Amino acid sequence: MENMLTQAICRILRPLLRILHRKGVAFGEFSQLAKQIYVEVSEDVLAATGERPTTSRIAIATGLTRKDVAQLRQAANEDGYSPTPSYNRGARVMTGWLHDTEFLDAAGKAVRLPLQGDTGSFAALVSRYSGDMPYRAMLQEMVRVGAVEVDEVSASVQLLGSGYIPHGDESEKFSILGTDVAALIATIDHNLTTQERSQLYFQRKVSYDNLPEEALPAFKAMVEKDGLGLLIKFNEWLATQDRDSNPQAGGTGQMRAGVGIYYFEEPVAAQPEADKRIEDEN
Template sequence: MTHMLYRAARKILKPLVRILHRKGMAFGEFSQLAKQVYVEASEELLKADGERPTTSRIAIATGLTRKEVAQLRQVADEDDLAPTGSYNRGVRVMTGWLQDAEFLNAEGKPAVLPILGERGSFSALVSRYSGDMPYRAMLREMDRVGAVVVDGEFVRLLGDGYIPHADENEKLGILGTDVSALIATIDHNMRVEDRRQLYFQRKVSYDNLPVEALPVLKEMVGKDGMDLLVRFNQWLATQDRDGNPQVGGSGRMRAGVGIYYFEEPVSEQVGKGKPDED
């Protein structure tokens, strides 16, 4: 159990540390951050179990000294990297551009849109999918993150997903939200005992593929994955109270579905290819 946990933690940390290393975060900074997170997580878990999260109790649970815990508890919590309003609105606008017939060309692809106009324009698109955000502000934001190209009085969509190619902070924000969401799903599935409460978590992979097969797979994932996400988005958009204030119900939840593609070279020592599902 402990050995497997170490191996899992190592595999999670290695790609993360590569990013931190490229961005210049030294080990001392990471170590301090890890201590902070240990203290925060311990406090949350103790509260959830009905215990009082005292400094002494947290020190015992984390292995840190009481002095370290006391100092770390004084540090203000950071935001949870929830997607920004502009990011959420940008996703909605791009999804509308990808699926709403009014903004598609004869081939069913996102049309090059005039910036202004009552119908079939970028301003009409923003009005429909971004609430009260001015179209010029959305245009500047989407241009800033590399999601569109502006050519005179027309605007063209780049790609089929709101991935901020030009904005490093937005990319790091996605790293924080998407990876934590996946780990939280796995954590939930490890803890629940009733199978009916499991979150959907599936993956398919083979480990003896020729390099030449990858372009075909990437194309399939890009098309079929996007089609599936568009279907989910169409339903989620009807339930979201930001765009549909009339939707009733209680509480405020964040939920969604993520699809990702991965590839990596495999050591020659690995056995013959076989499906790997979880």
């Protein structure tokens, strides 16, 4: 079990550290971040189990010194951090534009929208799918990340793609890295610790490891078409339940839920002949 966990950690860290290396983040900075999160997680777990999260108790749980723990807890209280909601709002607006018949032509394609108007406009679209965010603020955000193009002469806006992927904004991409990878790992963690089968979260994947390169373009196009269609279907239902999109939606509490679909491809490393012989013998 320990060996399997170590291998899993290495696989998770490898692509992450590739990003950190490319961005010039030294090991010391990464180590300090890891210590910070260790302390925060330990504090949360101790509090959740009814135990008082003292500096000494956290030091024992994490293996850090009391001095380190005290400094890290102080730094967390002073700095703090919170994710920005711009990505989720922008994604909702874009999926609304792609599926709501008020913003589609007869062929079901997203149309160029006038900026203002009670119906069939960008302002109406933002009002419906982005809660109380002003439409001009959303327009600036979507222009900034390359999702739309504005025609000043006709005072209209055109959708540039079929998914809210901020091609030109690296900080927004890092925000997606933080939210999406964290959500996937949290789902796996939930499924590792949940005993009741009925309480498991949906977690599935399909992949093959002996595919010719020529098959990938067709599969990638299939994923983009059918995956987007499935996400739009989920978006339609969630929009009716979300109180930002539908102020009439009732219920209690405030929860975040969703589904992510991602495509991946990579070359399969050649397996050493010795390893192949071992597999054949087993």
